[in-house]
Amino acid sequence: MASTRFYPVPSAAALVLVAGVAGLIDPLPALAAGVGVTALWAFVLLAWKSFRMHQAAGGVFAECRGAGFVSLGAVCAGFTAVVPLVVDGPATRIVTVGQGLSALFFILGAMLLPGASASMPVRLRRAFDGVGLGISLAFAAWLITPMSDSTPTELGSTLCSAAGVAIVAVSVVRSRPYRRAVLICGVGAVVAQIGMCVIANLLSFGHLGPLVPLFALPVVAGLAMSAYGGTRGSTTPPVYADTREPDQYLTGYPLLAVPAAIGVMAAAYHLITVGWFDPVAVALGLTMVGILSLRELLVVSDIRRYAGRLKTKEAHFRSLVAGATDLTLVLNEDLVVTWQSPAAARLFGLEEDEVVGRNFRELIHPDDVAEAQQVIHSVIEGGHEDGPPALVSARLKDGQKAWRDTESTVSDQRSVPEVAALVVHVRDVGERRQLERKLHRMSYTDQLTGLANRRALMRDLLEYRRRPGQQGTLLVIDLHGLAEINDSKGRETGDAVLIEVGRRIRGLLGDEDMAARLGGDEFAVLTADGAVLAYALATRIVTLLMEPYQLPGVIVELHTSVGLAELAGGADSDEVMRHADLARSRARQLGRDRVEWYDTDVEIQLHRRMDLEQQLLDAADNGELDLVYQPVVGLRDRQPVGVEALLRWRHPKLGTIMPAELLPIARAVGIAAELDDWVLDTACHQLNNWAGGESDFWLSVNVSPKELLAAGFAARVEKILRRHHLPPERLVVEVAETWIAEDVPAIVASLAGLRKLGVRAALDDFGAGHASLSHLRRLPVDVLKLDRVLVNTPTEANSAAVLGVVVSLGKRLGLEIVAKGLETDEEITRAREAGCLYGQGFALARPAPAERIEAYLESHRASQS
Numbered sequence: 001m002a003s004t005r006f007y008p009v010p011s012a013a014a015l016v017l018v019a020g021v022a023g024l025i026d027p028l029p030a031l032a033a034g035v036g037v038t039a040l041w042a043f044v045l046l047a048w049k050s051f052r053m054h055q056a057a058g059g060v061f062a063e064c065r066g067a068g069f070v071s072l073g074a075v076c077a078g079f080t081a082v083v084p085l086v087v088d089g090p091a092t093r094i095v096t097v098g099q100g101l102s103a104l105f106f107i108l109g110a111m112l113l114p115g116a117s118a119s120m121p122v123r124l125r126r127a128f129d130g131v132g133l134g135i136s137l138a139f140a141a142w143l144i145t146p147m148s149d150s151t152p153t154e155l156g157s158t159l160c161s162a163a164g165v166a167i168v169a170v171s172v173v174r175s176r177p178y179r180r181a182v183l184i185c186g187v188g189a190v191v192a193q194i195g196m197c198v199i200a201n202l203l204s205f206g207h208l209g210p211l212v213p214l215f216a217l218p219v220v221a222g223l224a225m226s227a228y229g230g231t232r233g234s235t236t237p238p239v240y241a242d243t244r245e246p247d248q249y250l251t252g253y254p255l256l257a258v259p260a261a262i263g264v265m266a267a268a269y270h271l272i273t274v275g276w277f278d279p280v281a282v283a284l285g286l287t288m289v290g291i292l293s294l295r296e297l298l299v300v301s302d303i304r305r306y307a308g309r310l311k312t313k314e315a316h317f318r319s320l321v322a323g324a325t326d327l328t329l330v331l332n333e334d335l336v337v338t339w340q341s342p343a344a345a346r347l348f349g350l351e352e353d354e355v356v357g358r359n360f361r362e363l364i365h366p367d368d369v370a371e372a373q374q375v376i377h378s379v380i381e382g383g384h385e386d387g388p389p390a391l392v393s394a395r396l397k398d399g400q401k402a403w404r405d406t407e408s409t410v411s412d413q414r415s416v417p418e419v420a421a422l423v424v425h426v427r428d429v430g431e432r433r434q435l436e437r438k439l440h441r442m443s444y445t446d447q448l449t450g451l452a453n454r455r456a457l458m459r460d461l462l463e464y465r466r467r468p469g470q471q472g473t474l475l476v477i478d479l480h481g482l483a484e485i486n487d488s489k490g491r492e493t494g495d496a497v498l499i500e501v502g503r504r505i506r507g508l509l510g511d512e513d514m515a516a517r518l519g520g521d522e523f524a525v526l527t528a529d530g531a532v533l534a535y536a537l538a539t540r541i542v543t544l545l546m547e548p549y550q551l552p553g554v555i556v557e558l559h560t561s562v563g564l565a566e567l568a569g570g571a572d573s574d575e576v577m578r579h580a581d582l583a584r585s586r587a588r589q590l591g592r593d594r595v596e597w598y599d600t601d602v603e604i605q606l607h608r609r610m611d612l613e614q615q616l617l618d619a620a621d622n623g624e625l626d627l628v629y630q631p632v633v634g635l636r637d638r639q640p641v642g643v644e645a646l647l648r649w650r651h652p653k654l655g656t657i658m659p660a661e662l663l664p665i666a667r668a669v670g671i672a673a674e675l676d677d678w679v680l681d682t683a684c685h686q687l688n689n690w691a692g693g694e695s696d697f698w699l700s701v702n703v704s705p706k707e708l709l710a711a712g713f714a715a716r717v718e719k720i721l722r723r724h725h726l727p728p729e730r731l732v733v734e735v736a737e738t739w740i741a742e743d744v745p746a747i748v749a750s751l752a753g754l755r756k757l758g759v760r761a762a763l764d765d766f767g768a769g770h771a772s773l774s775h776l777r778r779l780p781v782d783v784l785k786l787d788r789v790l791v792n793t794p795t796e797a798n799s800a801a802v803l804g805v806v807v808s809l810g811k812r813l814g815l816e817i818v819a820k821g822l823e824t825d826e827e828i829t830r831a832r833e834a835g836c837l838y839g840q841g842f843a844l845a846r847p848a849p850a851e852r853i854e855a856y857l858e859s860h861r862a863s864q865s
Contacts, residue, residue: 009041010224017220020213030213031199032082038220039078042227046074049231074223076102077192081216084203103193136262136288188225195219263288327426330419333380335360338421347428349399360424365403368394372408379410379422389425396426405433446517448495449502457516457524461573464526472527472567473534476580477505477541479521480559480592489554496551497558504544508537524580531566531597538562538595546593561587565598582606589664612657613669616649620678624650627682630847631856632700632818635832635839640860642698642732644840645683646847647675659702667706676707677716684724684731686850690857700732700762700783708735709746714753721757728758732783736764744778751780765820767806776813784810788821788841791831807835 013034020030080098195218202212267285270277277285327348328341337355344350360376361369372392379390389409396406408426413419444456452460464472479501486494498517505515505523514526525541527534542560549556563583570576583598585606596602619625629643649657666672680701687699707713721728733754735747751761762783763776767790776784790803810817819831822841831839845856 010038010220013038013041013220014217017213017216020216021210023210025213027208027210027212028084031084031216034213035081035216035219035223036078038223039074039081042074042223043072043078045227045231074102074192074226077196077219077223080196081199081219102196136260183229185226185229188222188227188229190222192219192222192226195222260288260292329355329360329424329426331360331422331424333414333422335376335422345399348396348404348426351399354399363396365395365397376410376422379412382412392424404428405430446502449499449517451502451506451523452514452516454516454518457514457518457526458573458577460514460526461567461576464528465567465573465576471530473529473531474565474567474576474580475525475527475534475538475541476518476563476565476577476584477523477525477545478561478563478584478588479523479545480561480588481556482521482558485556485558489556493551493554493556497549497556500549500551501545501558505541508540508544531564534564535595535597538564542593542595559592561585561592562595563587563598564595569598608654609665612651612654612661612665615651616662616665616669617671619649620674624652625675625678626650626849627679627686628847628849629683629686629853630840631845631853632838632840633844635819635828635836638844640845640857641696641838642700643687643853644700644702644734645679645686646702647679663704667704672704673707673710676701676703677720680717681720681723684720684726687730688724688726689850690854696730698730698732698760700734702734702736702764705735705747708733708750713750714757717754717759718757721759729760732760732762734762734764734783734785735781737766737787748778748780755780762818776809776815782815783818784815785818785820785840786831786836788819788823788827791819791827791834792821792823803830803834811835 016025016030016037017034019025020027020034025033076098080094080102195215198215199212199219202208202215263285267277270281326341327344327350329337330339332338336357336359340350340352340355344352344355355363361373364372372394375390375392389411392408392410394406394408395403396408398404405428406426407429408424411423411425413421413423444452444459446453461474482494482497485497498521501523502515502517505525509515509525509527512528516524516526518524525537527537529537542562545558545560549558561584563580563586565576565579565583567576570579579598583596583602586602587594587596589606589609590596626648628646628648630646631640632642632644633640647659647662649662651657663672663675666675683699683701687697690697703713717731717733718728721731733751735751754761760782761780762785763779763781764785765787766784767787784806786803786806790806807817816838817836818838818840819827819834819836820840822828822831822839822843824843827841828839828843848856
């Protein structure tokens with residue numbers, strides 16, 4: 001679009017000038033018409049461009065000055081071309097003034113076009129460069145050409161043109177962002193000024209022929225190029241910034257010798273050929289020397305300013321290097337240290353004479369030299385030219401001859417002339433490595449006990465299994481009672497107990513054994529011992545952990561369950577852990593302070609236990625629970641005086657499950673209380689059906705201490721008795737002697753509450769536990785059921801005496817004595833002779849369902865009657 005605007009007017013002006021050259025039009029009207037119209041046309045275009053830039057810059061005049069001054073230069077050029085046509089008299093002086101103004105405006109425009117110059121100092125330097133070059137050329141032209149006969153007007157025209165051409169040329173050659181547009185505009189201005197200079201000299205010499213419009217053609221072309229280049233720049237505000245460093249434009253200072261050389265050569269030539277200098281030559285020479293001197297002063301100022309900047313940058317660099325946390329080394333291709341940063345003494349205690357001149361390999365630990373050499377060699381070979389600096393991890397010797405963990409980055413700066421070496425930045429990473437090792441240890445350590453954690457155990461377990469022919473055993477230890485300690489004594493006490501447990505376990509182990517805390521109240525031991533020694537170790541651990549824990553202000557006790565599994569018995573580490581955990585679970589099921597080995601039967605029993613726990617919840621609703629009754633018989637007349645209700649689970653697949661297995665499962669799943677209520681209710685209902693008017697026939701049921709001590713137990717018993725209309729004295733609640741020691745005062749209080757209701761209590765399995773005879777004085781019991789161990793050991797000499805003492809003591813306390821477990825006639829006789837009134841056992845009557853017991857009772861009633 002813009003090009004279609006350009007060509008019509010300059011083309012028409014060129015045709016007018018060609019007509020003037022051909023003599024079709026008078027030369028001066030042709031000059032005035034051709035150059036004047038073109039100048040006016042260029043002025044309009046450039047003024048419009050200046051206006052648009054003024055608007056784009058938000059009203060800032062500075063952004064449109066270049067195009068504006070170029071447009072004024074075009075106007076002055078047109079004015080100069082029109083003057084000879086309209087002015088009579090000394091027109092050459094007016095032409096010279098117009099030409100000078102045109103040159104001035106072209107200079108200003110070229111220097112202010114977008115991208116032509118950056119700042120006032122830059123513009124000033126370029127102006128001096130141009131003026132110096134112009135004066136030098138004018139001086140040379142004056143001396144070596146026949147210009148000495150020129151008039152002052154002609155001389156002024158020539159000087160203006162020379163200065164303008166030189167300054168414009170210097171400005172546009174060094175333009176940057178819009179180089180093409182500025183070059184076109186500048187070349188056009190140079191061509192226009194040269195053409196105007198020739199025309200001015202022709203007019204001065206009185207040549208008014210075809211040469212005038214001929215040399216006006218370059219003026220038209222120059223004005224067109226100026227208009228074209230001046231309107232090609234961006235309408236957006238340009239960024240005026242000299243992005244070059246000072247050393248970049250200082251490299252152009254040797255060009256100052258060019259004008260001086262031109263002047264010296266011209267002066268020497270003139271001196272040789274003429275031998276003297278006229279006043280004009282002297283004035284031009286002095287002017288040239290003055291301008292070059294001023295330019296040299298600017299150079300000195302720039303150099304000083306640049307030196308100041310270098311000094312400031314060097315100070316900044318030194319402060320940065322001195323305060324850096326990295327040590328910087330410069331190596332040549334032979335890896336010899338040629339320079340080290342001042343931080344070496346502060347960070348590593350290394351003096352310059354200890355490092356500079358030595359090979360970098362001598363500073364590295366011998367074990368790390370090979371790897372470091374390989375990395376550095378790859379850098380030298382060009383493996384890291386385009387990538388990030390190579391990283392070398394090695395130990396470096398410091399000033400105290402100690403080895404420090406370091407990381408070094410090696411960058412190849414051989415292509416940089418000012419460096420031409422390898423640059424190594426060394427950082428001390430000792431604290432970071434120490435922290436990493438500490439975190440690594442912490443990740444494998446239990447923070448409370450200081451033992452290994454589960455992660456470390458599985459790691460070592462894997463290593464154990466990888467050793468050829470390695471035998472070993474894994475022990476998993478479970479603590480019982482820690483939750484109660486945390487609840488009653490506080491978590492701090494519980495943590496202190498765990499710490500003591502860890503200390504005790506660690507004290508029993510050998511150097512190759514490993515103790516770990518798996519979490520919570522679970523511990524583990526990994527030992528290289530075989531089965532026998534591992535079992536002995538587990539037994540010692542159980543014994544030691546059973547000992548009381550004496551803590552500040554409190555003494556607590558713990559119980560344990562230990563499971564063992566051989567390392568060779570599992571396919572992998574997880575399976576070995578699972579085996580040991582299964583054995584530990586089995587030990588916990590069988591009781592406290594037990595040690596169990598894993599075998600396939602253990603897993604079978606555990607699966608059976610899990611199945612039973614799940615199925616027991618629905619056993620009562622499915623009608624699978626049942627009671628059998630074993631009569632209690634008078635040893636003198638063999639008549640039944642009562643029955644004991646015994647719980648059975650008639651499992652549809654596994655058959656009958658006895659209370660020894662059933663009751664622990666019930667307690668584990670939390671339905672023991674419901675089972676006790678069911679047994680009591682069912683037995684009372686059955687007793688009511690059997691009564692038949694006998695008010696002294698009684699029923700006994702077994703109750704665990706947990707249920708006996710439960711809130712509201714006495715109230716539930718009373719409610720059941722009322723429901724079935726049974727007198728309280730016909731019910732006997734049995735409590736095993738082995739459970740009495742758990743909480744004697746609470747059991748005494750609960751039994752006393754039952755006695756208030758009229759319900760009798762029995763102490764079952766007396767002689768099997770550790771209860772002392774003194775408990776009989778405190779316990780509100782009515783019946784004493786002797787364990788079979790007291791009546792079935794005839795080979796022991798003192799067995800009869802012990803049995804007699806127990807029976808005698810019971811009678812003194814007013815207790816009814818029942819001998820349990822009578823399986824032979826000899827045992828029946830022994831119990832009767834010892835004074836026992838009642839007996840219970842297979843030799844007297846076996847446990848049987850309710851229907852058979854009812855028939856049994858009817859038969860005895862019939863025989864008695």
